[in-house]
Structure formats: C-alpha cells, structure tokens
Amino acid sequence: MKTLTMSSLGALVLFAVGCGSTVPPELVSARSAYDRASKGPSAQLNPAGLHSAKETLDAAEHSFDDDGDSQDTKDLAYTAERRAQTAEARAREMQAVSQKDEIVKATQAYKDSKGQQTAAELAQAKKMLATTSVQLENEKKNREEAERRAAEAQKLLAGFATVKAEPRGMVITLSGSVLFASDKSELLGTAKTKLNQVADSLKEDGRDITILGHTDSQGNDDYNVKLSQRRADAVRQYLISRGVDQNKVKAEGKGKAEPIADNASPEGRANNRRVEIVLGPKTEAK
C-alpha cells in the first residue's frame, strides 16, 4: 500500500514536471524558422540543408518531450534554427548565382545578335557608300566635262555669241545679224560654220535644248512672231542636221516680246534681234 502510494506520487510529480515545462523560446524560433524555410525555395534548391535542419529540430523536439526545457533542448533548438536559416541562405545564394548566369548569358546573346546585325548593317552601309562614291565620282566627272565644254564653247563662240548661266539654264545668245540677212530666215554661210561648232558641243550633251527666236519692235507683231519662229526653226533644223538629237530640241518664236535692250536705238534693236539657245537640265534620251 505504502509502495503504491509512493509510485503514484512519483508519477504525479513527473507528470507535473512535464506539464509545467513551457516551450523554450529557442524551440519556438526553431519551429518557425524551419516552417518558413520548408515553404521557401530551399525545398527545391537545398533539400539536403533543409533535411539537416529537420533532423536537428526533431532531436530538439524529442529532447523537449523527454527533458522539458533543458539546456540540451535549448541547444538543439538553437542549432536547428541556425541550420534552417543556413538552408534558406544557401537557397537564396543559388538563386542569385543562377540569376547572374542568366543575365550574363542573355547579355552575351544580345551582343552576339547585335554583332551579327551590326555586321550586316556595316556591309550594307559599305555597299551604299561604294555606290554613293561611284555616283559622286560620276557626277564630278560629268560636272567637270560640262564645265570643260562650256569653257570650250565660250572659247569657240567668242565674238560670235555670248554664253551665260541663268536660272533657266545655260543660255547661248547669237546675234541675229550674224545668222541671218535682214528680214530673212535662211542661215548665212558664215553662220553655219559657227553653228557647226555649237552643234558639235551640243550633240554629245544630254540636255534639252530650246531655241528661242527674238526680233526688235519694228514691224507687225504677228509678222515678227512668225519671223522669229522661222529663224528658231532654221537654227533647230541645222543643229539636227549636224547630229543633235531632234527629240531634245524645240524651237519657239517670241517676236518682240522679250527685249534685252532699248528698241529706240539702232544698237539696242540690233541686240534684240537674236537667237537664244537655252540648255536645260540633262535628261535621259527618249
């Protein structure tokens, strides 16, 4: 009876100790740390680390079951919390390393693709540059050629005609008295010789040619227009006969409408009687 009483009392005392043990803060923290870690990236990235934390936490729980909040329980719980935190830190480190690798890879891929693109663009640019250079060179040659011809024409026509660059084009002005007898529209023999030189320099030229006949103000307007038209036509025909492309030459009689000098004086009237050869912009042959 006495023995039974002692045993019961002992059990009661042990039970009271078990119930009275409050969960130490270390174990509370460890449970919470492990719970957080197991729900985070460690579960996928660092299962071994997480497992080690779990084992230590289990040991702490057993220790708590057996010994309550003993120093061993606290030490094991402390260690379990650190191991859970370590598992988390390792998982975050792995994430950062993988992030870095992805960035480096993506940057390299971008640079490679841009490099290829840039190489293609560079080749295209070089091609364009080469084409442009050829065009510029051709234009330069053409310009030099035109300037040379203009200079030659100037030289050839000195004393016979004037050559002037105007907004409407290059204008060769031939005096009417040099080309035609008074009131006539047939070219004089001397005029033909001079026109041969003009035709030679024009027939290789790609520009449109407009031949304008002008008279002074004397006489009937209608008559003057017709006379200036016949003279312009005569010059046109002659140039065509000397090899100038007929599709590029047109003739127009202006009559007295566009004087360049005063019709009151004989000199002025002589200047107004003229034929102008206007060289327009260069066009492709039709």
Added chain:
Amino acid sequence: MNMKLGMLTFATAATAVVAAAGCGTAYPAPTQRLADAQSANRSAMELGADKQPDAQLHYKLSEEQIAKANVVLKDGDNKRADMMLIRAKADAELALALAKEAKAKQEAQQAAEQAKTQTQAVQGAAQ
C-alpha cells in the same frame, strides 16, 4: 556475516568504480567538434563574414561560443563544451552562408548593371 559484509562492500566499491569510470569515458573531450567549429569559423572569416552586416552577428556568436567552450573544457565539462561547439559551428556555417549569399547577390547586381551598360553601348553604336 563478515564475509557477507565484505562481499557487499566490494560490490558497492566496484559499482562506484564502474560508475566513476562510466562518467569519465561516457563523454570524451570534443576535440574533433572543436576543430570543426574553428574551421567553420575560419572559413566564414575568409569569406568576409566578419565584415558583412548580416553575417557579422553569427560570426561573433560563433567566436564567443568557441571561447566559452574552451573555458568549459578546461573545467572538464565535456558534454557542455560539446553542445556549445555544436552551436558555434551552426553559427559559423550560417555566417558563411550569409556572406556567400551577399557576395552572390552583389555579383548578380553587378552583372545586371554591366548588362545595362553594355546593352546601351551596343544600341549607341548601332545608331
């Protein structure tokens, strides 16, 4: 009776000796655990845990616990020292992991900044 008393005394003495011997050999000095904790602590320091803000606390805790464990070892409490060293090693390993994490994050950040600069340079060159 005397004989009986003698036998009992021997048994008690033997039990006492065995018990004493048991106490002496049950918990050997945790020399390997000490070496492990010190090694983990050194590794953490080599990776800059003593200067990295997040890792610093755990590095210091590890150091302190190793020092305390050495004192307890001198007092002959091997078991207490052993538990302290387990804690010290766990702190050292956490400090090391936090230092490595910080380093990896910094490198990822640098890579992102470099990527930005290089991308802008490529775009600038293309224009």
